[in-house]
Amino acid sequence: MxxxxxxxxxxxxxxxxxxxxxxxxxxxxxxxxxxxxxxxxxxxxxxxxxxxxxxxxxxxxxxxxxxxxxxxxxxxxxxxxxxxxxxxxxxxxxxxxxxxxxxxxxxxxxxxxxxxxxxxxxxxxxxxxxxxxxxxxxxxxxxxxxxxxxxxxxxxxxxxxxxxxxxxxxxxxxxxxxxxxxxxxxxxxxxxxDRKQKEARTMAFLKEPAFLVFAGMMFCYICSEYAINGWLVTYLQHKQSLFTAMGEGGIAAYSQSMATLLWAVILAGRLTCAWLSRKVSQKILMFVASIGMAACFAGMLLASAVPVVTGCIAGMGFCMAGICPMIYSDAVHYTNTYPLATGTLLAFGATGGILMPALVGFLAQSGGFEMSMTAILVSIVLLTVFSAVNTRMKTRKGVSET
CATH class of the missing domain: 1.20.1250.20 (MFS general substrate transporter like domains)
Structure with a gap:
């Protein structure tokens, strides 16, 4: 490794x-x-x-x-x-x-x-x-x-x-x-x-379908990650079945511990992906992880028992762990050739990080958290679609300038 x-x-x-x-x-x-x-x-x-x-x-x-x-x-x-x-x-x-x-x-x-x-x-x-x-x-x-x-x-x-x-x-x-x-x-x-090099100034990689798939994956992933990080604790504290089972004091401690659990499992997942990537194509890993992330997030929304919710959060963290680093790694041809490519991927992701947390908050104010969190599920499903397309894509060796 x-x-x-x-x-x-x-x-x-x-x-x-x-x-x-x-x-x-x-x-x-x-x-x-x-x-x-x-x-x-x-x-x-x-x-x-x-x-x-x-x-x-x-x-x-x-x-x-x-x-x-x-x-x-x-x-x-x-x-x-x-x-x-x-x-x-x-x-x-x-x-x-x-x-x-x-x-x-x-x-x-x-x-x-x-x-x-x-x-x-x-x-x-x-x-x-x-x-x-x-x-x-x-x-x-x-x-x-x-x-x-x-x-x-x-x-x-x-x-x-x-x-x-x-x-x-x-x-x-x-x-x-x-x-x-x-x-x-x-x-x-x-x-x-060298500012005179054509690659240093061009954004021709935006014409490449493969790069646009990476950008779509990054947008959807950061939409999901930022919204989960920002709203998970609040969502759990508003989940009626958990509140009934634990009471106000218990649900507050539980929700904070779930935020810590999420990142602890993400750490374990990233180390696991570092090992698995030597044996399995990262395109396949991202596709399988996206499916798992969608399934676990949906399970968290539907579950009412504390052990099931906890297991779904842990599974979600483990599945989402390697997606972002592998997007950057899979896009290596573009990011190593074009100085603006890495920043462009980051900008796509940051746009999602601005929009989705705000959208969840707006929907929660009008319809409650149970409904608003489904917006995150939509972004995860779209991530799965992009990941499926990515398994069929091959990064080309050159990008047309015309």
Whole structure:
């Protein structure tokens, strides 16, 4: 599973490990925003509606990063640009801890989105280049994100009890400063892309059916993941059968534990996919995983017994674990050839991350959570359709410029 590490020279191995560590930090940033939101609301007097705007601002920054992080390296080089753009995420978290001014808070969430999105863009592209699109490497990279996502809520809870809620944010900032330093010291292949090369400026890959299938898969997957992450706890607390069985106190603890379980299983699933991808085509793995994800999510919506709901959530996390990293890995021809391709995939995904959580909230307000969560199921079914099409697609060696 780690054979790609043994084939690397020391400088490339250090860069790969830096990407792994930076994605761990990115996972902490992602989950720390949700962990800190109740304290942000209480300390800065934020309304529920403005809190929702802030979460959307983070997704907007993530989408902007898809384009900015693909263009800035032409002027600053890849090494300097990722060090600069990654630092924006931790600048944003510092602003959250020290000010409650609405405009600055909005800017802070946008900055965290730009920083996180830039790290996602750089890491997925760089790991694909360093490992020649190894699915195992892509899954291990995203497993590091899952470790950070699991670590963040526990670190926030511990540090907020020892000191104050801001301590959790500053902990992530310190970890992020180390990641920025490591990026700045790294030796990055093809550090300054040639702006005169046709591939550096073109978006002709958008004419390719195979790339559009990858984009559709990314859009549907991020629709599902962001909406599940954002609404799972609230949905479980509003599920009448669980509330009746556990009561108010029990359902609150259960719903939070299910969010932790989801990411713990995602971590296990990504490590499993890293091993399986050596034996099974990643196109087949994504198709089977999409079917499993749809079945488990539907089971969660239909089930009323606590053990069944728990099993469906665990199964859903295990199935969804490897889909995103394998999309990046399967698109390696485009992302390695065209500097804007990785950012474009990220932008498609970020668009889904903006739209679906808001749609679920709107539908829940008008028709309740039981109905609104079916919108997520629709996106998972569409993901399955795209995955089925992808099993029949072959990535072409060239893209027409005309």
């Amino acid at each position: 780690f054979s790609f590490l043994r084939r690397m020279d020391p400088s490339r191995r250090r860069l790969l490990l830096t990407c792994f560590y930076a994605f761990f930090c990115s996972g902490m940033v992602s989950l720390m925003l949700g962990s800190a939101m109740p304290d942000l609301k209480r300390s800065w007097g934020l309304s529920d509606s403005f809190s929702g705007v802030l979460l959307s601002a983070h997704s907007i920054g993530n989408m902007v990063a898809g384009f900015v992080s693909g263009i800035v390296p032409f002027w600053l080089g890849r090494r300097r640009s990722i060090a600069l753009l990654a630092s924006l995420a931790f600048l944003g978290m510092t602003l959250m801890a020290v000010t409650g001014a609405p405009g600055l808070l909005f800017a802070a969430f946008v900055l965290t989105g730009v920083g996180r999105g830039s790290v996602t863009n750089f890491n997925n592209h760089t790991v694909n280049v360093l490992t020649d699109g190894s699915p195992a490497a892509a899954n291990i990279l995203h497993a590091c994100f899952a470790v950070g996502a699991i670590t963040a809520p526990m670190a926030f809870l511990l540090l907020s009890r020892i000191a104050a809620w801001q301590a959790g944010l500053f902990f992530v900032v310190l970890c992020g400063v180390a990641a920025v330093f490591l990026f700045f010291r790294s030796q990055v292949p093809d550090d300054r892309p």
